[in-house]
Amino acid sequence: MSGSDPTYVERPLWRTVLTPRWSGLLLLALAIAAVMSAMGVWQLDVYRSKTAAATAQRVSASAVGLQSLFSVDEGLPAKAVGRRVTVEGTWGPAADQVFIADRLQDGQNGFWAVSPVMLPSSGAVMVVRGWVPSVTDPAVQAPTGPVRLTGVVAASEAEDSSGDAAKGRVLSSLRIPTIVHLVDYRLYDAFVIQASVDSGTVPSPAPAVVPPPPPPTDHAGLRNIAYAFQWWVFAAFTLWMWGRMVLDAHRSQLEDRDEEPVESSGTVSA
Amino acid sequence: MTSSADPATSASQPLTPAVRGALVRYRVIAWVVGVMLLLLVFVAMPLKYFADNPSAMDVIGPLHGFLYMVYLVATFDLFRRVRWSFPRLVLMALAGTIPFLSFYAERKTSHELLGH
Numbered sequence: 156m157s158g159s160d161p162t163y164v165e166r167p168l169w170r171t172v173l174t175p176r177w178s179g180l181l182l183l184a185l186a187i188a189a190v191m192s193a194m195g196v197w198q199l200d201v202y203r204s205k206t207a208a209a210t211a212q213r214v215s216a217s218a219v220g221l222q223s224l225f226s227v228d229e230g231l232p233a234k235a236v237g238r239r240v241t242v243e244g245t246w247g248p249a250a251d252q253v254f255i256a257d258r259l260q261d262g263q264n265g266f267w268a269v270s271p272v273m274l275p276s277s278g279a280v281m282v283v284r285g286w287v288p289s290v291t292d293p294a295v296q297a298p299t300g301p302v303r304l305t306g307v308v309a310a311s312e313a314e315d316s317s318g319d320a321a322k323g324r325v326l327s328s329l330r331i332p333t334i335v336h337l338v339d340y341r342l343y344d345a346f347v348i349q350a351s352v353d354s355g356t357v358p359s360p361a362p363a364v365v366p367p368p369p370p371p372t373d374h375a376g377l378r379n380i381a382y383a384f385q386w387w388v389f390a391a392f393t394l395w396m397w398g399r400m401v402l403d404a405h406r407s408q409l410e411d412r413d414e415e416p417v418e419s420s421g422t423v424s425a
Numbered sequence: 426m427t428s429s430a431d432p433a434t435s436a437s438q439p440l441t442p443a444v445r446g447a448l449v450r451y452r453v454i455a456w457v458v459g460v461m462l463l464l465l466v467f468v469a470m471p472l473k474y475f476a477d478n479p480s481a482m483d484v485i486g487p488l489h490g491f492l493y494m495v496y497l498v499a500t501f502d503l504f505r506r507v508r509w510s511f512p513r514l515v516l517m518a519l520a521g522t523i524p525f526l527s528f529y530a531e532r533k534t535s536h537e538l539l540g541h
Contacts, residue, residue: 180511378479381487388494396501403505 166412171405184397188390195386198379205376213237213370218305221347227278231345235308237370242304242347246355247271247279249297251338254325260286260363266325268362269346270297271338272304278341281334282306283348285362290325294360302355306347307367440538447503448538452531458496459527461489466524496521507538 171177218239225232247270255267265288271279282304287294314328326333335342348367440448469481497518504514520530 378483378486382490385487385490385494389497392494392497399501399505400511 165409168405171408172401177401181397184393188393191386191390191393195383198383198386202376202379202383205379206372206374209373209375210370213373221280222276227341227343231310235345236310238308240306240308240347242272242280242282242306244272244274245301246298247273252297253334253337254290255329256325256327258286263288266290267365268295272302278343280343281346283346283365285349286365287362294358294362296358298356298358300356303353304349305351305353306349309346309348309368444506447506448535451499451503452535454492454496454499455527455531458492458521461485461492462524462527465489493521
């Protein structure tokens, strides 16, 4: 560019950046980008709190009859998972009680005792009655007679334990597809983790109450996630714009100098 | 919006193909964003805040946001090619956020550059 004049060394980019105009605009761009980033974080918080509220609403909803959520003929609907339900029926055969191994409770390894409740309409639902330290614990004694209990709907666990069916009544995971082969009646496609027995005989001693698993996340405010990303893209774009404008101005200054002997145009000052 | 129009870009001279292309892109996205903004302000927002029905807002809100990004990119591209003043860029960017103003800005810009 400045080959003709030896004293005319190409001006470095940082000298352009350090002029009051471009330093000032950089500060302005940084300030705007910071505000935009904060707006993005705020929108993300809105999404988080909306989602937390929707998830909490599922847990805090009052208990409804299990049959009102879905029937024994249906698969477990996603909206039923984590809901509090009441189950009314009769405890099934004591021989159909199963145990789920490797269950921690208060840091202690043990078993979940799972017993069927026969429903008046048709079929039965497997109820996680509670935790016992061993399968010979006195609390494993299966209850009998009519019962009304409250609990939380839980889905089958993902791990396949079908190989356990032959090993008797102790299973390695909580799965309806496994248990359905062990009984000769129809089963609901879900478990109810018992919280309390509202009426009927309570065995004494009783298995320890199992805390229900955390409810599935109910995403709410996905729009706010989109807004959050938009704010962050705007912030990046603001800084990028500043960079382009500095480069443009820098280049046009160099061109102006080259052209200076020919024509002095002061109009392109940007 | 009285910009210090560059002599090189005044209406008397024909536009280069690059500037013409940038102008077409700007005009299209300005129109689209203008319509989206009207839908947002006069359809989706009343539905959400008066009728408590956020479904239109859920779609149009983020869509307008992304289209506005495209609008900013197109505006900045045109701004660089015709070497407008910096305040002009800011005004044109803001015009995309105020109902009806983007249509006015688009007409004025086209008029300046095309000269008719």
